[in-house]
Each structure stands twice: as C-alpha cells, then as structure tokens.
Amino acid sequence: MTLLKPKQREAVFRAIADPTRREILGLLRRRKHTVNELAGNFRTSRPAISKHLRLLRRVGLVVTKNEGTARICQLNAKPLRVIDDWLRDYQEFWAQSLQRLKRYVEEDQ
Amino acid sequence: MTLLKPKQREAVFRAIADPTRREILGLLRRRKHTVNELAGNFRTSRPAISKHLRLLRRVGLVVTKNEGTARICQLNAKPLRVIDDWLRDYQEFWAQSLQRLKRYVEEDQ
DNA sequence: CCAATTAGTAACCGTATGGTTACGTAAGAC
DNA sequence: GTCTTACGTAACCATACGGTTACTAATTGG
Numbered sequence: 001m002t003l004l005k006p007k008q009r010e011a012v013f014r015a016i017a018d019p020t021r022r023e024i025l026g027l028l029r030r031r032k033h034t035v036n037e038l039a040g041n042f043r044t045s046r047p048a049i050s051k052h053l054r055l056l057r058r059v060g061l062v063v064t065k066n067e068g069t070a071r072i073c074q075l076n077a078k079p080l081r082v083i084d085d086w087l088r089d090y091q092e093f094w095a096q097s098l099q100r101l102k103r104y105v106e107e108d109q
Numbered sequence: 110m111t112l113l114k115p116k117q118r119e120a121v122f123r124a125i126a127d128p129t130r131r132e133i134l135g136l137l138r139r140r141k142h143t144v145n146e147l148a149g150n151f152r153t154s155r156p157a158i159s160k161h162l163r164l165l166r167r168v169g170l171v172v173t174k175n176e177g178t179a180r181i182c183q184l185n186a187k188p189l190r191v192i193d194d195w196l197r198d199y200q201e202f203w204a205q206s207l208q209r210l211k212r213y214v215e216e217d218q
Numbered sequence: 219c220c221a222a223t224t225a226g227t228a229a230c231c232g233t234a235t236g237g238t239t240a241c242g243t244a245a246g247a248c
Numbered sequence: 249g250t251c252t253t254a255c256g257t258a259a260c261c262a263t264a265c266g267g268t269t270a271c272t273a274a275t276t277g278g
Contacts, residue, residue: 010128017126018236019119022195029198035255048237050256069245069254077202084196086131089138091193093186127266144225157267159226178224178275220278227272235264240257247252 004082011059012082020044021052025061028075035071113191120168121191129153130161134170137184144180 004012016022020042027033027041035053039046053073056062063074113121125131129151136142136150144162148155162182165171169188174181 013126013128013131016195017122019122020236022122025199029202036253044236045238046254047239047256051236054256066245066255069252071255075199075202077199080196080199081203083192084200086125087189087193087196090134090186090189093138093184094190129266145223148225153266154268155225156227156269160266163226175225175275178222180225221276222278223276224274225272226274228270229268230270231266231268233265233267236262238259238261240259242257243255245253245255248250 004079008059008079009082011055012061012079015055015059015061016080016083018052020049021056024049024052024056025075028062028073032072032074035073038073113188117168117188118191120164121170121188122195124164124168124170125189125192127161129158130165133158133161133165134184137171137182141181141183144182147182 016025023041024038027038035046035050038053039049042049053062053064057064060076060079063076065072065074125134132150133147136147144159145155147162148158151158162171162173166173169185172183172185174183
C-alpha cells in the first residue's frame with residue numbers, strides 16, 4: 001500500500017515542497033472543497049490551482065469526484081507516509097542538542 | 110529552537126525535495142564526511158555537491174568544521190522537526206483506508 | 219619557496235517550475 | 249436550443265534549479 005515506486009516516492013517530496021500545495025492540503029484537511037472554493041483562498045488564478053491539483057492527484061494526495069459541473073476535492077493523506085518513513089531514520093538524531101553536536105564536530109570522531 | 114522563520118521553514122521543505130540532498134543527509138547519518146568523500150558517492154561533479162552543501166548549511170541541516178584543507182560535514186537533523194510537526198496534522202488522516210475514503214467522497218458529506 | 223590537495227565561487231546553460239491569458243468542454247439553468 | 253457555471257488545457261513567459269567547466273583561495277608537504 002505504501003509501496004510506491006521510486007519515481008512516485010520522489011514525487012511526494014516534490015509535491016509538498018510547494019507552499020501553495022501545502023496550503024491546499026491544509027484546506028482539504030478541514031473539509032472537502034470544489035476547485036473554485038480552493039482557488040478562492042489564493043491570489044493566484046484558478047488555472048494555477050488546477051495545475052497544482054493535477055499534480056496532487058497524480059501523487060494521490062488528492063482524490064476527486066465530479067458533481068455536476070463541479071469537482072469535489074478530498075484529501076488522501078496516505079502518500080505522506082513516504083515522508084514519515086523517511087523521517088523516522090532521523091528522529092534519533094534530532095534529540096541531541098546543538099551544543100553536543102558542536103562539541104562532537106570539534107572532536108576528531 | 111525549532112522556532113524558525115517562515116522563510117527558513119519553507120527552505121527545509123525545499124531542501125529535502127532534492128534526491129541528491131536527501132542522499133547526502135543519508136550518508137551523514139552514518140558518519141562525518143569531508144566534501145570530497147561525499148562527492149565520491151555521486152556521479153555529479155564536486156562543485157555540484159558543494160552547492161547542495163551550501164544550501165544544506167543554510168537551512169542548518171549540515172554543520173561543518175574546517176580541518177586543514179578539508180571541511181568536515183556533520184548532520185544536524187533538528188530542522189527536520191519542521192517537517193515532522195507539519196506531518197503530525199495529517200497522521201490522523203492516513204489511518205483511514207482508501208476504500209473508506211472513496212465511499213466518503215461518493216457521499217455528499 | 220613551490221607543488222599538491224581540498225574546496226568554494228563565477229559564469230554559463232538547458233530544463234523544470236509556477237504563473238499568466240485565452241480558449242475549449244461538459245453539465246445544469248432557462 | 250442558448251447561456252452560465254465550473255473546470256481543464258494549451259501556449260507562452262520569467263525565473264529558479266541543478267548541472268557543467270574554469271578559476272581562485274587556503275592549507276599542507278616537500
């Protein structure tokens with residue numbers, strides 16, 4: 001399920017790198033939105049949001065369903081597990097203080 | 110400590126978006142490396158790695174210390190907390206199955 | 219002193235990215 | 249049918265990004 005191909009894994013990191021896309025995900029965390037509703041929250045044009053949504057759909061972070069002329073967008077957070085898995089390997093490292101880190105760097109291993 | 114300015118927060122997401130930079134971090138997780146040692150692990154030229162390191166240093170993910178003509182690079186995982194904090198808000202969502210999600214999208218809220 | 223090692227920077231280059239405007243399309247509303 | 253609404257897509261544009269080569273700076277070793 002979380003078994004994504006390297007290319008898709010890569011795409012998730014890229015997807016969340018953009019602040020507008022993160023904001024879109026944030027909005028979808030609260031409730032479903034149509035494309036127009038989403039676009040209303042940004043200064044950028046609707047086509048720009050459409051592009052972001054296309055990308056988010058491709059990586060699976062957004063699921064949609066057509067309803068009349070509207071398109072309902074829904075969050076699917078699953079692909080974010082890719083990021084979480086990656087982070088896990090670093091958690092043990094961010095516990096140590098910067099002080100200790102500096103001292104460690106000063107020493108010769 | 111994890112209180113970063115929006116711009117720096119943003120920079121962390123960008124920093125980990127690049128696969129080469131993630132690989133660099135992965136190498137530094139094992140042990141300290143000089144710039145040359147790091148570059149040896151990639152096909153790309155040393156200046157390219159230098160650029161990545163400059164970026165990683167700016168966001169604080171890499172700390173360095175000069176030793177003779179060499180520069181020792183060390184991992185500082187702390188800034189990754191920014192990502193972890195962001196992810197936390199989504200964890201409750203990735204529990205639900207895709208099946209349930211689809212059903213949910215089908216319904217009208 | 220001079221040579222070698224290590225690394226940063228400058229200048230450049232192709233491509234990716236995010237934005238725009240203009241247009242096309244599909245589903246109600248009339 | 250025609251109009252309107254809600255989108256997507258195409259074409260274009262400026263800038264950011266990741267890479268290269270060439271050059272420079274600093275330290276060590278002879």
